[in-house]
Amino acid sequence: MQWWKSSASETQITHGQRLWLYCLAFIIMCLLVIPTVIVIPMSFSDSQYLEFPPQNWSLRWYDEYLDTPRWMNATATSFKVATLTMLVATPFGTMAAYGLFVSGGRLGKIVFFLLMTPMIVPVILIAIGTFYVFGKMGIVNSILGLVLAHTVLSVPIVMIIITSALRTYDLNQERVAQSLGSTRFRAFFEITLPQLKFSVLTAALLAFLTSFDEVIISIFLSGGGNSTLTKQMFSALRDYIDPTIAAISTLMILLSTGLMLGLQLFGDKTTEE
Amino acid sequence: MTSSPAPHREDALNATKLRVAERRQSLMVLALTLPAIIAVCLVIVIPVGWLFSLSFLDSSGDLSLVNYEKMIAYKSYLRVFKTTFNVSFLTTFLCIVIGYPLAYFLSQIPRKYVGLFMLTVLLPFWTSLLVRTYAWLVMLQRNGLINNFAIDLGIWEVPVKLAHNLNGTLIGMVHIMLPFLVLPLYAAMRRIDRHALQAAANLGATPVQAFWQIFVPLSLPGVVAGSLIVFVLCLGFYVTPAVLGGGKVILVSMQITAILEDQFNWGAASALGVVLLVSTFAVLLLASRFLKLDSVMFGRR
Secondary structure: OOHHHOEOOOOOOEOOOOHHHHHHHHHHHHHHHHHHHOHHHHOOEOOOOOOOOOOOEOOHHHHHHHHOHHHHHHHHHHHHHHHHHHHHHHHHHHHHHHHHHHHOHHHHHHHHHHHHHHHHOOHHHHHHHHHHHHHHHOOOOOHHHHHHHHHHHHHHHHHHHHHHHHHOOOOHHHHHHHHOOOOHHHHHHHHHHHHHHHHHHHHHHHHHHHHHHOOHHHHHHOOHHHOOHHHHHHHHHHHOOOHHHHHHHHHHHHHHHHHHHHHHHHHHHHHHO | OOOOOOOOOOOOOOHHHHHHHHHHHHHHHHHHHHHHHHHHHHHHHHHHHHHHHHOOEOOOOOEOOHHHHHHHHOHHHHHHHHHHHHHHHHHHHHHHHHHHHHHHHHHHOOHHHHHHHHHHHHHHHHOOHHHHHHHHHHHHOOOOHHHHHHHHHOOOOOOOOOOOOHHHHHHHHHHHHHHHHHHHHHHHHHOOOHHHHHHHHHOOOOHHHHHHHHHHHHHHHHHHHHHHHHHHHHHOOOHHHHHHOOOOOOOHHHHHHHHHHHOOOHHHHHHHHHHHHHHHHHHHHHHHOOOOHHHHHOOOO
8 A cells, every 4th residue: 555545543534635734844844943053054154244055165253253252251151150050050950849749738839839930920020120139239240140040040940850750750769768777868869869860961951051042131130241142142133143143153053952962862872771 | 749658557667757757857858949949039039029119119219100100191101012912912823823733743643753853843942042033133134045035936026124023023933932832732732532533533524524623622722831831921022022123013021121221210110010920920820720830831941
């Protein structure tokens, strides 16, 4: 039987009759992917104007990026803030998720809702609110303020990932360890954490990317020598279309997709073992 | 949940000891949330609370409703809210129209191929929103990719203004929001019991009838969940409309920053923010009557 006459679903519809769906889905997938990756070839153009396909290929805009102290400083700041956010948000979020998962109860529900508010409150409000309050505390334009704000944005993401991992984990293993004389603390670190390590790693990377890609809070809370890459890019975008941004964008796409794809491959390997 | 301990037999080894320890530890365990709670208080509760109180002060610092009265008196504020809701509705609608067929396709193909096709949704999802906004700005410009392409194909003859207006804003926003709709919608579609469709076919339904009368209604919770995430995110959206709107599409979040930059009027900006927050909560509250809220929050990055 030819493929297009074979049944495609429970309702006996054939692949041939489904062809329009496949075409439509293909078009939509192209519309999703092409705008995401189009800047990659454009960034290798020699021209002042971004063109596709580039007439002459060159690394001109990458040189421009690497030779401009403004961009280099911003990149260093972004990496610093994202790394610190990851290092703070991952333990905070993991602790909170574990605590809420184990204890539950009414109080737990209230705490859960409170910790999830960063996902509901419009970021612009967090941005101007922290700008005002951090200004009074004197931590605007500082790494500390940015890390604090980005941590709060990342904690819900960490919590969601760790909670869903805990759902498939049998907490009785900790009880066994405790009945054999281990402390709860040791039981968590030696029994639970090693089994959650893939989820913790996922959560940590997402916390890193959340901070690295965050724009609005960075616009308000970073400045001077501590401007983040996204803040610099945003202000450059508003003025004119600087081809250097295409080069930076390419590097950012490679960074995020590289991290996430690497994680998926790593995840496949650990689940197979 | 695991909070209730397995029933201990009174004569079991160390039963009382274990129970006391368990109770004490349950409280200690909840204390693990403290660092996160303190951080949320510092970044959300105190600052947003502060804005809330600022919105009720006039320029001399006295308690008044002047900031809210202005919002009703001036047509420009009303227009901003109207634009915000319009753009959010349009974006959500377009996301459903475009996202539903894609999610349906993903839910129909064998699971082993889903990973590959799902990458087309995840790749944009993982990519910075600023990068994608920049890409659209480049593609939509006067001599950009789309204009050149359309002119070469003879679809239109002179370059059309695509960026720096409502069209550009909508195109960019739909592209950025689409994964937020497709991912929960796909999950909901996979949960649909395939036997229901088999049963429909057995009872004589044509594929088209089975789709509209069985599949679509069963997928509606997914549509609602996905569009809710998209709508709420759109309400507070800033970056994409600010870059692609070119000052012609003013959303609430942009108005807030404009007021701060131009007039440094914290009271007026705060009042706008409070109304934005209240409308967001109102939408969520309204929706939570129809579905569980925590299943919705699961989807956002």
